[in-house]
Amino acid sequence: MNVPLPKYVERGPIHDVAWIPLKFFTDPRGWLVELFRNDLVPPAFHPVMAYVSMTKPGVARGPHEHVDQADYFCFTGPSTFRVCLWDARKTSPTFGQKEVREVGEGEPFALIVPSGVVHGYKNVGDKDGWVFNAANRLYAGWLKQEPVDEIRHEKDPNSPYQID
Numbered sequence: 001m002n003v004p005l006p007k008y009v010e011r012g013p014i015h016d017v018a019w020i021p022l023k024f025f026t027d028p029r030g031w032l033v034e035l036f037r038n039d040l041v042p043p044a045f046h047p048v049m050a051y052v053s054m055t056k057p058g059v060a061r062g063p064h065e066h067v068d069q070a071d072y073f074c075f076t077g078p079s080t081f082r083v084c085l086w087d088a089r090k091t092s093p094t095f096g097q098k099e100v101r102e103v104g105e106g107e108p109f110a111l112i113v114p115s116g117v118v119h120g121y122k123n124v125g126d127k128d129g130w131v132f133n134a135a136n137r138l139y140a141g142w143l144k145q146e147p148v149d150e151i152r153h154e155k156d157p158n159s160p161y162q163i164d
């Protein structure tokens with residue numbers, strides 16, 4: 001990454017993957033958590049769109065990879081997600097490495113996933129789980145008129161990328 005990041009931002013094992021701890025500010029009214037800040041995320045990963053998805057308990061999404069897009073996931077709960085990452089970039093210093101981490105409720109983190117890093121997650125909790133994503137490319141391009149930048153490994157039964 002081309003900007004210095006604070007020490008509390010946790011880097012990979014996978015090159016250019018970053019985990020940003022999210023802090024909940026709780027008071028009698030409830031809580032507030034910052035999801036994204038320009039000063040914490042290198043400009044190449046600044047988002048152009050955002051969405052939130054709900055995944056049922058025991059269900060996985062992915063593994064996918066993007067050719068050009070980077071994802072900026074936030075796991076804030078509800079529920080806990082097991083996140084699996086594989087470095088599929090042949091020119092990367094960490095090509096072939098895998099990382100698995102459980103985040104979400106009780107362990108809230110944002111996660112930068114660069115293009116070429118295969119990623120997927122499973123709701124390993126017992127309730128409907130939410131994941132926020134702020135990607136640095138528009139899904140299906142401007143006004144959804146372009147092909148989706150996504151290689152969907154979950155459709156390949158012989159894929160080396162399996163979410164356990």
Ligand SMILES: Cc1cn([C@H]2C[C@H](O)[C@@H](COP(=O)(O)OP(=O)(O)O[C@H]3O[C@H](C)C(=O)[C@H](O)[C@H]3O)O2)c(=O)[nH]c1=O
Nearest residue numbers: 051053060061062063064071119120121133138139140
């Ligand atoms: C991502 C996206 C999807 N959609 C529509 C397309 C489908 O009709 C529906 C579900 O999308 P999809 O099947 O692509 O979602 P997943 O395969 O579960 O992918 C999700 O989980 C994996 C792990 C990820 O990395 C994706 O970013 C994340 O969205 O929402 C949109 O309209 N806009 C969007 O930005």
